[in-house]
Amino acid sequence: MSDDSDSDPSGETADVDAGTDTDTDTNTNTTTETDAAADEATADDRVPVLLVRGDREFLIEPGAEQGTDLGVLEVPEDVQPGDTVETHLGEAFQVRRLRGPDLFHQFERTGAPMVPRDVGLVIGETGVSQGDRVLDTGTGTGVLAASMARAGADVVSYERDPEFADVARENMELGGVEDAVDVRTGDLATILEDGGLESETGDGTDLEPSSFDVLTLDTGDAADIVEYAPELLVDGGFVAVYSPFIESTREVVETARAVDLSNVRTRETIQREMQFDDRGSRPSTAPVGHTGYLTLARNV
Numbered sequence: 001m002s003d004d005s006d007s008d009p010s011g012e013t014a015d016v017d018a019g020t021d022t023d024t025d026t027n028t029n030t031t032t033e034t035d036a037a038a039d040e041a042t043a044d045d046r047v048p049v050l051l052v053r054g055d056r057e058f059l060i061e062p063g064a065e066q067g068t069d070l071g072v073l074e075v076p077e078d079v080q081p082g083d084t085v086e087t088h089l090g091e092a093f094q095v096r097r098l099r100g101p102d103l104f105h106q107f108e109r110t111g112a113p114m115v116p117r118d119v120g121l122v123i124g125e126t127g128v129s130q131g132d133r134v135l136d137t138g139t140g141t142g143v144l145a146a147s148m149a150r151a152g153a154d155v156v157s158y159e160r161d162p163e164f165a166d167v168a169r170e171n172m173e174l175g176g177v178e179d180a181v182d183v184r185t186g187d188l189a190t191i192l193e194d195g196g197l198e199s200e201t202g203d204g205t206d207l208e209p210s211s212f213d214v215l216t217l218d219t220g221d222a223a224d225i226v227e228y229a230p231e232l233l234v235d236g237g238f239v240a241v242y243s244p245f246i247e248s249t250r251e252v253v254e255t256a257r258a259v260d261l262s263n264v265r266t267r268e269t270i271q272r273e274m275q276f277d278d279r280g281s282r283p284s285t286a287p288v289g290h291t292g293y294l295t296l297a298r299n300v
Ligand SMILES: C[S@@+](CC[C@H](N)C(=O)[O-])C[C@H]1O[C@@H](n2cnc3c(N)ncnc32)[C@H](O)[C@@H]1O
Pocket: 001, 002, 003, 004, 110, 111, 112, 113, 114, 137, 138, 139, 140, 141, 142, 143, 144, 145, 158, 159, 160, 161, 164, 186, 187, 188, 189, 190, 218, 219, 220, 221
């Protein structure tokens, strides 16, 4: 999706409430220092869980309270996926852990997040997996970066908007991948133009030539970064560029050809929803599900 749109062309946005607030105070007057340290460790380790009932979905931290139209949910500190929690009115919710496609609905949104099917295409077409190093730009909400990390990759992701970058770092924690995704604040196109591949600051953020297995781009200026793909990627590495618009896609294709990437190909990502009802079965008459164009190329 584009960096200048927050729209959700897939219509996949769930009617959900990220109820992560907690008023619970775990410290009491009788708490010893050791207990306080243990409590602190527990609070730091708290992983929010989803409480689900039909279409209702709430993301809540263990120990927190959440008001719902079916009553108040009090989530135990030791809640586990698979448990059932009842509201004070006796209405049952199932507890689930956050899974891949939930990231799209539950991450705090900044730059338009990639929909799950397009994440699947990027991972499937590039084969991102355990041990791969991925360079991703821009981070935006961080759905693609987090999904690739959950597939096992180490991801360096650049975001030029400092506030977006901060939100993305929090989203990485929510997705449990804060150690695998290094969200860096900066404009990658400018960094590369300014000699980013030659700089040797030694501060751990240098872009080493030929050090990435996959380059994923979801920005309007992707063509400016594709220019550097042969230097950034290992031999045989992949570039995957996602764009909602045909104009920037053409620029990417022309640049990829100009720098001699191989197997350059573009596909529109589109899916037709099917409708099954009493009258029969057919494709939905809702608008066609175009989300964007995915351009793939290889450094061989
Ligand atoms: C469409 S969003 C990316 C969404 C992301 N793929 C996801 O799944 O959540 C594009 C983001 O790229 C950032 N951006 C655009 N050009 C950039 C550049 N040259 N360097 C770093 N970030 C850039 C924008 O600020 C925006 O947040």
